Amino acid sequence: MKPVISDSILYIGADDHDIDLFENQYPVPDGVSYNSYLILDEKVAVMDTVDRRRTETWFDALTKALNGRDPDYLIISHMEPDHAYNIGLLAEKYPQMKLVGNAKTFAMLPRFFDASLTGRAVTVADGDSLPLGRHTLTFYTAPMVHWPEVMVSYESEEKLLFSADAFGRFGALDVDMPWLDEARRYYLNIVGKYGVQVQALLKKAAGLDVKKILPLHGPVLEGDLSPYLEKYDLWSRYVPEEKGVALAYCSIHGNTEKAALLLRDFLAGAGETVEVFDLCRCDMSAAVAAAFRYDRLVLACPTYDGGLFPPMEDFLSHLKSKNFQGRAAALVENGSWAPISAKLMGEKLSAMKDVTVLTDPVTVASAVKPETEAALKALAENLSRR
Numbered sequence: 001m002k003p004v005i006s007d008s009i010l011y012i013g014a015d016d017h018d019i020d021l022f023e024n025q026y027p028v029p030d031g032v033s034y035n036s037y038l039i040l041d042e043k044v045a046v047m048d049t050v051d052r053r054r055t056e057t058w059f060d061a062l063t064k065a066l067n068g069r070d071p072d073y074l075i076i077s078h079m080e081p082d083h084a085y086n087i088g089l090l091a092e093k094y095p096q097m098k099l100v101g102n103a104k105t106f107a108m109l110p111r112f113f114d115a116s117l118t119g120r121a122v123t124v125a126d127g128d129s130l131p132l133g134r135h136t137l138t139f140y141t142a143p144m145v146h147w148p149e150v151m152v153s154y155e156s157e158e159k160l161l162f163s164a165d166a167f168g169r170f171g172a173l174d175v176d177m178p179w180l181d182e183a184r185r186y187y188l189n190i191v192g193k194y195g196v197q198v199q200a201l202l203k204k205a206a207g208l209d210v211k212k213i214l215p216l217h218g219p220v221l222e223g224d225l226s227p228y229l230e231k232y233d234l235w236s237r238y239v240p241e242e243k244g245v246a247l248a249y250c251s252i253h254g255n256t257e258k259a260a261l262l263l264r265d266f267l268a269g270a271g272e273t274v275e276v277f278d279l280c281r282c283d284m285s286a287a288v289a290a291a292f293r294y295d296r297l298v299l300a301c302p303t304y305d306g307g308l309f310p311p312m313e314d315f316l317s318h319l320k321s322k323n324f325q326g327r328a329a330a331l332v333e334n335g336s337w338a339p340i341s342a343k344l345m346g347e348k349l350s351a352m353k354d355v356t357v358l359t360d361p362v363t364v365a366s367a368v369k370p371e372t373e374a375a376l377k378a379l380a381e382n383l384s385r386r
């Protein structure tokens, strides 16, 4: 469903169900939306453009919504091409239109587009306002949420926060789906590294009377906004959402998998919530999101070429790049002659902020034996006590 905002603020974005990987890395089985909005007042403002994949759809929606008028301003919240790709085409079509951004926006713009566009720049700073008539936009910089030039816009007449990437989620708007799961996967994989900067944005937003949040992806958020704000506060402070275990494993011949699944059963038997990820097959971004969601993480990995089996190496690299921190972790390793994967996983986790690695990893010396089962059971009991 296309969002309905008001008579004078229209949704002109587009769904994309053809895309397989967002940013060429994140699976989006329910598609994604590139949101763009039009404010019709004495002055007309376009709020961002869309990805190149939906240029034609967007121009059609814009032209219809303009109903014969010309835009006075293009507000550029974010220069990433999933929103900014059509800046050049729009500016060419409406040569009198001004481009509104901050100093960082206009430092970046010529790297993507013809430098002559900067001659049409209206440069705003944090807290500056742009009156459009009945509506007024006030701009707040939000550096690194998710690029350095990002800014959000608050519209005071209808109390709207145009929030750029913040509060977005994967999933097209014509799919009936809850916000939380795909917002979590979106946030932690795309903005997760920048918790400090998100906290700064939340503090700015706390001073505003916001009735609706209009992100650049996913649905317009309205009604009680506190559940969304609370999740963003937790995620950006790296606080687990709930008690539970994310169990990520990789396995070459099935023995490490058997150990991981036994551990899952012991944990579930102890009443724990457990989400299991086979890193050789799963969507890595879902495993990353789960690692942040729960307060405990278990990694199970065979030794391979004297190091880690590559899917685990990859997963740990993702966690590090997203600033994974403040969790307890337990390890299961496998190795038929010189197991070393627990040591290597432990070193990588210990280098992350406030990650406590439980001592005494379980070693599967090839296949799961009765003594391995007993060790896994003890590990589950140990984890359940935390």
Ligand code: FEO
Pocket: 078, 080, 082, 083, 146, 147, 165, 216, 217
């Ligand atoms: Fe949706 Fe950072 O762009």
